[in-house]
Amino acid sequence: MKVGVLALQGAVSEHIRSIELAGAEGVAVKHSEQLEELDGLIIPGGESTTIGKLMRKYGFIEAIRAFSAQGKPVFGTCAGLIVMAKEIEGEEEAHLGLMDMKVSRNAFGRQRESFETDLDVKGLQEPLRAVFIRAPLITEVGENVDILSTYNDEIVAARQGNLLVSSFHPELTDDYSLHTYFTEMIKTTQAAVQ
Numbered sequence: 780m781k782v783g784v785l786a787l788q789g790a791v792s793e794h795i796r797s798i799e800l801a802g803a804e805g806v807a808v809k810h811s812e813q814l815e816e817l818d819g820l821i822i823p824g825g826e827s828t829t830i831g832k833l834m835r836k837y838g839f840i841e842a843i844r845a846f847s848a849q850g851k852p853v854f855g856t857c858a859g860l861i862v863m864a865k866e867i868e869g870e871e872e873a874h875l876g877l878m879d880m881k882v883s884r885n886a887f888g889r890q891r892e893s894f895e896t897d898l899d900v901k902g903l904q905e906p907l908r909a910v911f912i913r914a915p916l917i918t919e920v921g922e923n924v925d926i927l928s929t930y931n932d933e934i935v936a937a938r939q940g941n942l943l944v945s946s947f948h949p950e951l952t953d954d955y956s957l958h959t960y961f962t963e964m965i966k967t968t969q970a971a972v973q
């Protein structure tokens with residue numbers, strides 16, 4: 780199984796390490812043509828405005844939409860979550876606009892820049908060590924979105940079919956269980972296609 784990590788900006792190598800611990804081959808993705816050989820894609824954290832601009836410049840917007848439309852799984856963390864949202868509070872334009880949710884940027888940052896906590900995540904056996912860095916919050920979700928985790932009653936992880944998002948960074952600890960969850964999503968879609 781080959782999982783790409785969008786390598787335009789942000790925490791790329793850490794995601795490659797975590798997805799390889801979960802048993803997949805991790806590929807740094809710099810050109811949209813590379814998507815053709817992938818089974819799943821991770822969009823990392825970083826700065827969503829920058830990632831959005833670079834995605835437009837290098838033809839990733841249409842390419843990732845087409846990738847997702849084939850049913851292939853996409854996992855966005857932190858800034859990656861923001862670029863996947865249909866709506867971003869205070870901004871006129873979304874980026875990929877894939878997932879039926881509204882997000883608020885830097886929502887936790889107003890309280891605390893960054894922090895770590897143990898989170899219960901639906902579908903994971905053990906609490907997950909989660910690192911929040913100027914993290915966004917999901918403030919509204921559509922009815923097709925399954926809420927996987929909350930922190931202080933705020934939504935911090937969710938899934939909609941082949942789309943997975945977390946407002947925290949699951950790649951910055953040794954716990955790769957959310958990456959394993961993503962590889963399981965890929966296996967399920969592959970089984971459904973065959």
Ligand SMILES: NC(=O)CC[C@H](N)C(=O)O
Nearest residue numbers: 824825826827857858913
């Ligand atoms: N760690 C992160 O990815 C931070 C996201 C960043 N605050 C943004 O709004 O794009």
